[in-house]
Amino acid sequence: MKLRKEPTYAKRRQRGIAILIATLILIISAVVYIGYMRTNPPSTRDYVGTGNGEQVTVEIPEGSSISELGPELVKLNVVQTNGAFQIAANNNPDAASVKPGVYRVQKQMSAESAVAALLDPANRVPTLHVHGGATLMDVKVVGGQTRLGIFRQISDATCAEGSTNCIQTQELQRVARETPAAQLGVPDWALPQVEARGADEKRLEGLISPGEYVINPEDDALSLLTRLVTDSAKAYNKTGIVERAQAIGLSPYELLTAASLIEREAPRNDFAKVARVILNRLHKPMRLEFDSTVNYDVEEQEVATTDEDRQKVTPWNTYAKDGLPETPIASPSIEAIEAMENPEPGDWLFFVTIDKDGTTVFNNTFEEHQADTDQAINNGVLDSNR
Numbered sequence: 001m002k003l004r005k006e007p008t009y010a011k012r013r014q015r016g017i018a019i020l021i022a023t024l025i026l027i028i029s030a031v032v033y034i035g036y037m038r039t040n041p042p043s044t045r046d047y048v049g050t051g052n053g054e055q056v057t058v059e060i061p062e063g064s065s066i067s068e069l070g071p072e073l074v075k076l077n078v079v080q081t082n083g084a085f086q087i088a089a090n091n092n093p094d095a096a097s098v099k100p101g102v103y104r105v106q107k108q109m110s111a112e113s114a115v116a117a118l119l120d121p122a123n124r125v126p127t128l129h130v131h132g133g134a135t136l137m138d139v140k141v142v143g144g145q146t147r148l149g150i151f152r153q154i155s156d157a158t159c160a161e162g163s164t165n166c167i168q169t170q171e172l173q174r175v176a177r178e179t180p181a182a183q184l185g186v187p188d189w190a191l192p193q194v195e196a197r198g199a200d201e202k203r204l205e206g207l208i209s210p211g212e213y214v215i216n217p218e219d220d221a222l223s224l225l226t227r228l229v230t231d232s233a234k235a236y237n238k239t240g241i242v243e244r245a246q247a248i249g250l251s252p253y254e255l256l257t258a259a260s261l262i263e264r265e266a267p268r269n270d271f272a273k274v275a276r277v278i279l280n281r282l283h284k285p286m287r288l289e290f291d292s293t294v295n296y297d298v299e300e301q302e303v304a305t306t307d308e309d310r311q312k313v314t315p316w317n318t319y320a321k322d323g324l325p326e327t328p329i330a331s332p333s334i335e336a337i338e339a340m341e342n343p344e345p346g347d348w349l350f351f352v353t354i355d356k357d358g359t360t361v362f363n364n365t366f367e368e369h370q371a372d373t374d375q376a377i378n379n380g381v382l383d384s385n386r
Contacts, residue, residue, distance in 0.1 A: 206328025
């Protein structure tokens with residue numbers, strides 16, 4: 001028996017009916033929604049005044065608008081309704097220029113006052129700026145000012161005028177020393193080396209990535225350090241540090257350590273070349289002999305190290321030990337990490353900065369390197385203030 005083929009016009013009619021039904025459903029839904037909104041408009045109830053004196057903090061994340069904060073403000077009882085807040089935000093021409101960060105506001109503010117408070121720089125909680133090459137501890141510079149460490153910077157940010165949660169450097173050091181590394185957010189690939197340092201506050205060296213961090217005034221030392229280390233681990237992992245380390249014959253922690261040397265030794269445009277020098281020396285094998293590794297464990301630092309300092313055997317001094325330092329010597333930037341992950345091709349074994357403009361030259365023989373070092377001395381780059 002042959003199957004009868006359904007006429008084309010019948011299929012078209014069925015499709016047309018389906019489209020008509022769907023359209024009717026959408027129209028009916030829209031009518032119902034409009035009717036509901038007319039009879040039940042969003043509440044615009046509002047508090048009166050600038051707040052009841054009870055402070056809370058709210059965060060405007062990077063890339064967010066002020067209007068997105070409405071539901072959170074209602075939840076915290078800062079404003080009475082989201083509707084009132086949206087109207088106030090729309091009526092303020094400066095609302096679109098709000099800066100991300102954590103802000104102090106009060107409970108039970110009028111929506112207009114809440115918007116104004118979020119636009120007032122005085123209510124913005126201080127931020128922590130970690131620069132590339134920063135160290136956890138303060139560094140005394142010979143003939144110069146003390147370079148503040150990350151712990152001191154955190155303390156200064158939390159103890160700023162108006163702060164209600166001042167965290168002292170001693171407390172940060174204690175937490176870094178005594179808290180289990182995994183609890184602090186140390187990534188799995190760094191846990192063995194960090195734990196091997198024992199009760200040493202500097203065991204977190206290199207694990208706080210350079211960048212700008214919002215200091216939430218409600219954080220204590222533990223929660224703040226944990227957030228910094230955890231966020232930094234995420235940033236380093238995004239570079240593919242685990243996979244790229246394997247590709248160049250290092251562990252991820254060794255790559256981090258090598259990147260910290262790059263950060264302390266070279267201008268940014270030479271990062272990839274210095275990365276190649278490090279790998280070439282490690283593979284030769286040949287001691288790195290980086291002055292930055294000598295300086296890490298001396299009380300007062302300067303570019304020109306002394307013969308006495310270079311002879312000291314420490315976990316970091318690469319004049320007196322083979323291979324890399326046992327830990328990073330500073331916070332490496334993402335650029336330094338990526339340079340180490342993707343070193344520039346070359347057979348260089350030596351480099352030196354020859355002038356105060358930062359010009360760095362690379363060589364593969366000691367004789368060439370010595371001539372360039374002499375030029376650096378003549379140009380005053382390696383002068384000592386000791």
